[in-house]
Amino acid sequence: xxxxxxxxxxxxxxxxxxxSNFVLDDISLDIAPGEVVALVGPSGCGKSTLLNIFGGLxxxxxxxxxxxxxxxxxxxxxxxxxxxxxxxxxxxxxAGNISLGLEGKMRDEDARRERIGEMLRLTxxxxxxxxYPKQLSGGMxxxxxxxxxxxxxxxxxxxxxxxSALDAQTRTLLLEEFAMLIARAAITTVYVTHNLxxxxxxxxxxxxxxxxxxxxxxxxxxxxxxEARREGDPxxxxxxxxxxxxxxxxxxxxxxxLDDAR
Amino acid sequence: xxxxxxxxFRAAGFSPRHHAWSGVATLALVILAWQGGSxxxxxxxxxxxxxxxxxxxxxxxxxxxELRTNLLASVLRLAVGWTLGxxxxxxxxxxxxxxxxxxxxxxxxxxALFPIPKIAxxxxxxxxxxxxxxxxxxTLAIGxxxxxxxxxxxxxxxxQRNLVMMGQSFNLSTWSIVRKIMLPGALPSVLAGxxxxxxxxxxxxxxxxxxxxxxxxxxxxxxxxNLYRTDDLIAGVVILSLxxxxxxxxxxxxxxxxxxxx
Ligand SMILES: Nc1ncnc2c1ncn2[C@@H]1O[C@H](COP(=O)(O)OP(=O)(O)O)[C@@H](O)[C@H]1O
Ligand SMILES: [Mg+2]
Numbered sequence: 001x002x003x004x005x006x007x008x009x010x011x012x013x014x015x016x017x018x019x020s021n022f023v024l025d026d027i028s029l030d031i032a033p034g035e036v037v038a039l040v041g042p043s044g045c046g047k048s049t050l051l052n053i054f055g056g057l058x059x060x061x062x063x064x065x066x067x068x069x070x071x072x073x074x075x076x077x078x079x080x081x082x083x084x085x086x087x088x089x090x091x092x093x094x095a096g097n098i099s100l101g102l103e104g105k106m107r108d109e110d111a112r113r114e115r116i117g118e119m120l121r122l123t124x125x126x127x128x129x130x131x132y133p134k135q136l137s138g139g140m141x142x143x144x145x146x147x148x149x150x151x152x153x154x155x156x157x158x159x160x161x162x163x164s165a166l167d168a169q170t171r172t173l174l175l176e177e178f179a180m181l182i183a184r185a186a187i188t189t190v191y192v193t194h195n196l197x198x199x200x201x202x203x204x205x206x207x208x209x210x211x212x213x214x215x216x217x218x219x220x221x222x223x224x225x226x227e228a229r230r231e232g233d234p235x236x237x238x239x240x241x242x243x244x245x246x247x248x249x250x251x252x253x254x255x256x257x258l259d260d261a262r
Numbered sequence: 263x264x265x266x267x268x269x270x271f272r273a274a275g276f277s278p279r280h281h282a283w284s285g286v287a288t289l290a291l292v293i294l295a296w297q298g299g300s301x302x303x304x305x306x307x308x309x310x311x312x313x314x315x316x317x318x319x320x321x322x323x324x325x326x327x328e329l330r331t332n333l334l335a336s337v338l339r340l341a342v343g344w345t346l347g348x349x350x351x352x353x354x355x356x357x358x359x360x361x362x363x364x365x366x367x368x369x370x371x372x373x374a375l376f377p378i379p380k381i382a383x384x385x386x387x388x389x390x391x392x393x394x395x396x397x398x399x400x401t402l403a404i405g406x407x408x409x410x411x412x413x414x415x416x417x418x419x420x421x422q423r424n425l426v427m428m429g430q431s432f433n434l435s436t437w438s439i440v441r442k443i444m445l446p447g448a449l450p451s452v453l454a455g456x457x458x459x460x461x462x463x464x465x466x467x468x469x470x471x472x473x474x475x476x477x478x479x480x481x482x483x484x485x486x487x488n489l490y491r492t493d494d495l496i497a498g499v500v501i502l503s504l505x506x507x508x509x510x511x512x513x514x515x516x517x518x519x520x521x522x523x524x
């Protein structure tokens with residue numbers, strides 16, 4: 001994949017309530033073209049809510065999202081998601097699931113097949129084209145999720161804890177792959193996680209949210225290029241310490257909170 | 263300390279297995295006992311004719327062409343009535359599953375009309391649609407319609423919301439979401455509904471044919487009963503049982519083919 005995304009995103013004074021549950025409090029945030037931003041924060045602080053607002057899957061109570069910059073001409077779906085629970089169609093094969101976002105937009109059947117083949121190779125799924133999701137491990141399923149998302153050449157990519165449903169070993173392996181895929185594709189990306197390790201591995205900037213109602217508590221930039229990051233890098237260790245000290249108290253307080261919606 | 267004891271296996275049972283041969287053997291045994299009862303005079307002939315007498319009646323009816331004529335008439339009514347009710351039922355069920363405007367009004371009507379035994383309405387249908395085929399088709403279609411609406415919309419209700427949101431995130435059209443996500447997701451419930459509607463249709467078929475028809479298995483059974491020809495009567499009942507069995511076998515085939523992904 002070439003050139004990358006030239007689309008920027010801007011949240012302006014976004015607040016959200018679910019009934020009486022005040023979830024997000026006046027969030028404003030700019031994301032530059034091709035930038036990877038990680039959203040971290042304690043569970044229940046509104047990360048998923050914010051991500052859904054970003055891509056137009058949820059109408060915020062207040063505020064709005066602006067998208068700037070014409071998507072590339074081969075972009076079939078500017079705002080594209082990768083879901084925590086994969087959201088694969090169980091009655092479609094791997095190739096069929098990847099095809100879903102292309103159908104109706106890529107009329108030429110040969111071009112479509114070629115694109116699917118390209119995505120299968122890119123994500124290491126070439127041998128699984130005709131398998132059904134049920135036959136795949138969690139890691140393989142999420143590979144389908146990212147293949148489906150990248151297939152439409154998105155301008156912006158939204159990933160909601162894409163590795164959280166996986167076991168620790170798979171998560172480590174897939175994190176490496178995702179970091180490389182995201183860095184190479186250079187798509188404007190918002191990556192939600194509660195795992196600092198993931199955020200440190202693949203984000204240019206890490207946005208820390210407070211516990212509910214979610215507010216931006218801090219933004220930490222990481223200058224080290226994504227391709228050059230290694231486990232145990234001194235810069236990353238320092239950043240991790242800083243982030244963890246910010247999050248720890250919030251997380252333990254959030255853990256003790258009652259949640260009327262759960 | 264006590265001596266070593268063997269840990270007993272305690273998780274046996276509660277997992278019945280399926281043996282086709284034991285089912286067939288049971289049927290054969292019942293028929294054999296019945297034949298024995300008839301041969302020894304334990305079961306009087308007028309009371310219940312022997313299996314052999316029923317087989318002879320079936321053979322006679324096959325040769326005379328009576329069976330063919332009546333079966334053909336019944337199968338035609340079943341096919342037309344069931345298909346009509348199913349197609350309208352699925353369409354209405356989809357509307358209930360998707361549109362707020364259709365939901366409450368249709369569900370109110372369904373709740374009010376579903377409990378009415380449709381057999382009670384057959385005389386009315388004869389007035390409305392004539393004594394001919396029209397009233398038979400209408401009886402079956404209406405009997406099939408209500409359970410189909412219910413199985414379709416509850417199937418759609420059970421399609422995971424996150425799959426729908428995934429479709430929306432890829433900008434699929436409403437019609438694409440219905441066709442590619444809602445309907446395949448609702449299919450198991452719809453096909454389970456077919457099992458119910460097929461037996462409902464057979465019951466209504468016989469009732470309608472008994473009330474106002476001069477052909478069909480129902481009319482044939484009624485005529486045989488009026489003449490105390492119990493061998494013909496049981497022969498007709500056997501045909502109904504075989505009809506139900508074959509339709510259910512066809513449905514099992516369809517289910518296997520449709521759900522290879524499970
Ligand atoms: N569809 C919804 N309806 C009502 N409440 C919701 C809904 N989605 C999330 N919430 C509530 O909003 C809060 C934030 O949820 P979420 O954004 O999922 O948090 P996170 O992703 O950070 O764990 C929680 O209290 C949750 O119960
Ligand atoms: Mg979440």
